[in-house]
Amino acid sequence: MNFKVPRGTQDILPAESWKWQRVEAIIREVCDMYRYKEIRTPIFEQTELFQRTVGDTTDIVTKEMYTFKDRGDRSMTLRPEGTAPVVRSYVENKMFGYPDQPVKLYYQGPMFRYERQQAGRYRQFVQFGVEAIGSADPAIDAEVISLAMEMYKRVGLKDVKLVLNSLGDKESRTAHREALVAHFTPKIDELCSDCQSRLAKNPLRILDCKVDREHPLMATAPSLTDYLNEESATYFEQVKRYLGAIGIEYELDPNLVRGLDYYNHTAFEIMSTADGFGAITTLCGGGRYNGVAEEIGGPPSPGVGYGMSIERLLLAMEAEGKSFTEDAQLDVYVVTLEKAAHEKGFALLQQLRNAGIRADMDYLDRKMKGQMKSADRFNAKAVIVIGEDEVNNGVVQVKNMADGTQEKITDATVIDTLLEKLR
Numbered sequence: 001m002n003f004k005v006p007r008g009t010q011d012i013l014p015a016e017s018w019k020w021q022r023v024e025a026i027i028r029e030v031c032d033m034y035r036y037k038e039i040r041t042p043i044f045e046q047t048e049l050f051q052r053t054v055g056d057t058t059d060i061v062t063k064e065m066y067t068f069k070d071r072g073d074r075s076m077t078l079r080p081e082g083t084a085p086v087v088r089s090y091v092e093n094k095m096f097g098y099p100d101q102p103v104k105l106y107y108q109g110p111m112f113r114y115e116r117q118q119a120g121r122y123r124q125f126v127q128f129g130v131e132a133i134g135s136a137d138p139a140i141d142a143e144v145i146s147l148a149m150e151m152y153k154r155v156g157l158k159d160v161k162l163v164l165n166s167l168g169d170k171e172s173r174t175a176h177r178e179a180l181v182a183h184f185t186p187k188i189d190e191l192c193s194d195c196q197s198r199l200a201k202n203p204l205r206i207l208d209c210k211v212d213r214e215h216p217l218m219a220t221a222p223s224l225t226d227y228l229n230e231e232s233a234t235y236f237e238q239v240k241r242y243l244g245a246i247g248i249e250y251e252l253d254p255n256l257v258r259g260l261d262y263y264n265h266t267a268f269e270i271m272s273t274a275d276g277f278g279a280i281t282t283l284c285g286g287g288r289y290n291g292v293a294e295e296i297g298g299p300p301s302p303g304v305g306y307g308m309s310i311e312r313l314l315l316a317m318e319a320e321g322k323s324f325t326e327d328a329q330l331d332v333y334v335v336t337l338e339k340a341a342h343e344k345g346f347a348l349l350q351q352l353r354n355a356g357i358r359a360d361m362d363y364l365d366r367k368m369k370g371q372m373k374s375a376d377r378f379n380a381k382a383v384i385v386i387g388e389d390e391v392n393n394g395v396v397q398v399k400n401m402a403d404g405t406q407e408k409i410t411d412a413t414v415i416d417t418l419l420e421k422l423r
Helices: 014-034 047-053 059-064 083-092 138-154 170-190 193-201 203-208 230-245 310-319 339-354 368-377 388-393 414-422
Strands: 044-046 067-069 075-078 103-112 124-133 160-166 264-272 282-288 303-309 332-336 359-361 382-386 395-400 406-410
Touching: 014 103, 014 124, 014 138, 014 310, 044 047, 044 083, 047 059, 047 075, 047 083, 083 103, 083 124, 083 303, 124 138, 124 310, 138 160, 138 230, 138 264, 138 282, 138 303, 138 310, 160 230, 170 193, 170 203, 193 203, 230 264, 264 310, 282 310, 303 310, 332 339, 332 368, 339 359, 339 382, 339 388, 339 414, 368 382, 382 388, 382 414, 388 395, 395 414, 406 414
Parallel strands: 332 359, 332 382
Antiparallel strands: 044 075, 067 075, 103 124, 124 303, 160 264, 264 282, 282 303, 382 395, 395 406
16 A cells, blocks of 8 residues: 555655754744743643634634544544643643733644645644733733744744734624624625524624635625724723834734634734735734633633744745755764774764764765765764774774865774864
8 A cells, every 4th residue: 555644734854844943942932031831732622622712603613623532432622723722721720820920821733624735734734822821911912912023033034914903802792793793684695605604603703704705795894993892992002002112013904803713802913925925824813812711611811822833934934035054064974894893983973972973874884985975965074984903903083074184093082082173
């Protein structure tokens, strides 16, 4: 049989994985600077967790989740997003009792959604996200957004923009809901079956429809910002002022609703404006989700956060012509010319690594010419050559690959000598 990678997934090979490692290192650096600590949750959770938080009318729940029954006949789901598991852990582990609030967390790991594969979108994808839980201060909204913007800045992206909206509180959304129902009802038959179903259950989801996004009804739909009560409007103005205070520019989009039901008040997306990036420009999305902790049995714990696709970050870097510099140079390559030399070289190889020297050797019993070609491919700074004479005399030959010079060094001093030369 010919086995292939499952549809909608990918193998990240060594030629690319080092880029992922570089991004992950930047994530750790930025999160440490902002005092966000890593949390790791299981890759599957009880299905009801996502139904209750993400929303049972969202595309994620109705179309995209990988759900299965375990051996105890319990319904489990591979996590399609990161916020619900983090809030579940926050409640279960009583983090609301921590003396320092909000609790600032970040995560990175695989998520799973059954959707059509597109550029930078996979059925198994890697998401980085942050969650700040336990504060209703609008300054935290701005901080979370600034952390995302800092991430894109650190990897060199310039063609990005922040898009902002307010979804208001429950009272504001109720008034807006009534206006949406009145707007869409007369011509609901012109919209897709999903939109027709959403009209009764959750009309706000109609604005997030991928099928009818260009329908004239969408452009003329009532704007939620026109229905914000005084408290919600004041909150949104404060978020915008905090963003202005730290020099973050933004655009307002009254139709930005995000694809998950738990959002309220602040909603945002960061998009790529790079030429050739593709039709789907969103790199990152998030917002405030007050009420999620209570929905799953916890005390009132207002939260705000976002999720960021690592695949799409790397795609945006490619679109802008940005790249990392790979430090692929090997310090030392050990060349051996016969069996006894191979044994000596193998033992020396371990000593080199123990001393912090990046080293490798041949395991295919190739001639000296083939081994030297490997040293060149690995861009080795130095080559150690060991033959019969070197074994008998307790020495090695060390060749400097930059200038071609070669010298004989005793076994007892080879490590210290190489450390000095490499330094």
